Amino acid sequence: MSANSNLQMSSWPQPLAALELIKPITWFPPMWAFLCGVISSGGALTGNVGLIALGLILAGPIVCGMSQAANDWCDRHVDKINEPHRPIPSGRIPGLWGAWIAIAMSVLALAVSWQLGPWGFGATVFGVLAAWAYSAEPVRLKRSGWWGPGLVALCYEGLPWFTGAAILSAGAPSVQVFGIAALYALGAHGIMTLNDFKALEGDRKLGINSLPVTLGPDRAARLACVVMIVPQIAVIALLFLWGKPAFAVAIFAALIGQVLAMRVLLRDPKARAPWYNGTGVSLYVSGMMIAAFGLRGLEAAL
Template sequence: MSVTFDLQSVRRHPSPRAVLALFKPITWFPPVWAFLCGAVASGVPLAGSVWLVIGGMVLAGPVVCAMSQAANDWCDRHVDAINEPDRPIPSGRVPGRWGLWIALAMSGLALVLGAALGRWAFAATIFGVLAAWAYSAEPVRLKRSGIWGPGLVGLCYEGLPWFTGAAVLSGALPGWPVIAVGLLYALGAHGIMTLNDFKALKGDRLTGVRSLPVTLGPARAARMACVVMALPQLAVIALLAVWGLPLHGLAIAALLAAQLAAMRVLLSDPRGRAPWYNATGVTLYVVGMMVAASGLGGMGG
């Protein structure tokens, strides 16, 4: 089945409200939170670096994440015409090629702001911008893979801003415990992104995107997502115990136990319960990130 998309629209310019919808502010929270976790994990007092922290949070969410959303919506306009035709581009509220120009302009803004925050932020921003386009755009379009696509998004939503927050605050390469914990939470975010793919199941099937819900089916994909979310947290708990932070590990273990209870509800109806789990289990997951960050910050990063 072929899907066509008409770039013509009666509207010549997008309204500010349509542009804001294109940027999806609700998606900014994960990278902003991860940046803040990384900053806490660095062990550097935040009170003395307020502008760095604010600038980094703006870079992670309203700039880089917003750019990635615009790029993804532009590259996914044909899929969205099936899954969510009321989105800004397929609905015509962002007409013509405005979605492309906005995504490109935000890419440039991201690089400028990243450079202003220092070499570590600039390097991370370059990676983030390239990753956003590699995820969405042809011919690479890593989102076609149920393995590489969610993995890249998890890395850029959780691991990259965590690393950036720690590096920007400390002004140096973070210590290996900070990097290791950030990578583990990024790995676990692969499962979160797999659950997020449930909402696009119909369009992904029709357009050849091989997400895990498409290739494995909703039930098996949900089980795999749960395993992928849980195992890295177990590794974090073990590492915190080894590093002399057993209370932090116990707190994360309690949060994981609550997630496991929520996972049972999710697995009873994966397609119907995926949005519910994203609002409950994922919240417990990211709270655990801050618990781990506070422990690492207390031991000096």
């Protein structure tokens, strides 16, 4: 009997496979965005260390991890084509364990978020529902190259930023904080489009209409670049308008670096998308933190 057959017959998931299922590498974006929200709120940091730490754990390991488990469970047929080595199609997470892990983590997310007050709980309810709407039938928004990446971008960048700011402010964030968070969430739609390149073959076979499938790699990559650039230009303009020119110039420098990386990306989008995710995207999220520090204390200065 093959090793893979033994895995399929096992009734318990492998511990390392369960960790792989919730993909720790994906936790960084929402945790970073949550921290941007905390910084941008202008709230005291030293007296809220425990609250901030709980929010970071909720945004990354719990909510993002839950969304990854839900996505892998709902995508198990796609992954047989694209990535058969993943925990569920490989049999390292057998039976219904993938679904049970995702459901249990959904409940855990709601329980933990209750400790963060109404804003934290409300944002988490939205995030949990969005994760299942993205992956699960009959909604399965990931079938759309527009709604799917847009929802993920919102939940990875905009929602955690808003939540971090709301928790530290103990109320609704300022219009300025909300606007910058929304702009970076909009720009992240382009990042999510580039992320879809890795599943191009399986998406074509199974009718998932990602932008790389419907537009082709070249046009999808060009569109993604425009979607990333335009919101950042708006952020730069707003920071100048609000009297924060040093922060605007720093973000502009990061944007120039992204444009140079985009020129490399567009030579061969399918092959270079993973490279861009490690270079251009790093500059994008660096700009987010620069903007967060620019927003800190802004409301009092206006």
